[in-house]
Amino acid sequence: MATQEIKSISEIKLISYASLIVAQVLEEIEPFIQPGVSTLELDSLCEKMIIEKGATPSFKGYGGFSGSICTSINEVVVHGIPNAHSILKEGDIITIDVGANYKGYHGDGAKTYGVGQISDEAQRLLDVTLEALHQGIAQVKAGAFVGDISHAIGTTLKKAGYGIPLEYTGHGIGESLHEEPAIPNDGFPGSGPRLQEGMTLCIEPIVHIGKPFTKVLRDNWTVITKDGSLSAHFEHTVLVTKSGCSILTTTQTKEVTHG
Ligand code: MG
Secondary structure, three states, X not given: OEOOOOOOHHHHHHHHHHHHHHHHHHHHOHHHOOOOOEHHHHHHHHHHXXXXXXXXXXXXXXXXXXXXXXXXXXXXXXXXXXXXXXXOOOOOEEEEEEEEEEOOEEEEEEEEEEOOOOOHHHHHHHHHHHHHHHHHHOOOOOOOEHHHHHHHHHHHXXXXXXXXXXXXXXXXXXXXXXXXXXXXXXXXXOOOOEOOOOOEEEEOOEEEOOOOOEEEOOOOOOEEEOOOOOEEEOEEEEEEOOOEEEEOOOOXXXXXXXX
């Protein structure tokens, strides 16, 4: 992973703009997430939106990935490849993971959506995962530790009885899509690297209703839960500030501050 550098004001502007594009795409795609739509159609729509906003899809061609976004349905954990045969059905959940590259700087965000009416069990998974993301973000400020974020996320997810696949982590972001530090989804407070003002981080709880074990399909990308249980994933790009952080992958300005 590339080293995290403290970002300059001009770099922060570019990362913020790339992140805003990600947030807009995640909002604009929502009405299209309906039974009968294929993940390839969602991919084409998102790619068009990203390009219309002046950016390029960060994931396209990354390590040979063919999609502009990742589309992960139900037991697919991450890195689902958009294709014409994966058609959404009523009651599915789907994670859309979007990366935008604006003038050489990236923003990265993900959200798990319900397709039509979803089960109470699936809704609880989505609610708890989003809550874990916000608990993690609430720990971010200059001087805090990566482990503080990890512990807040892990505590929320484990209290719900969910399995955390620890091989998938959050990360720094900037000129590279993945920079140091890795941000695990469980850990000990006060451990790991210290956060500094001007760091840009992707915080992304990834979690299963069942056991934490995963398996990679033969396409070498698609990761599924070994037990077939549902998996969810929410992600924001944030900027570390002196007293908290700014959430960058949002269409409303969102400052999180605490003492
Ligand atoms: Mg990410």
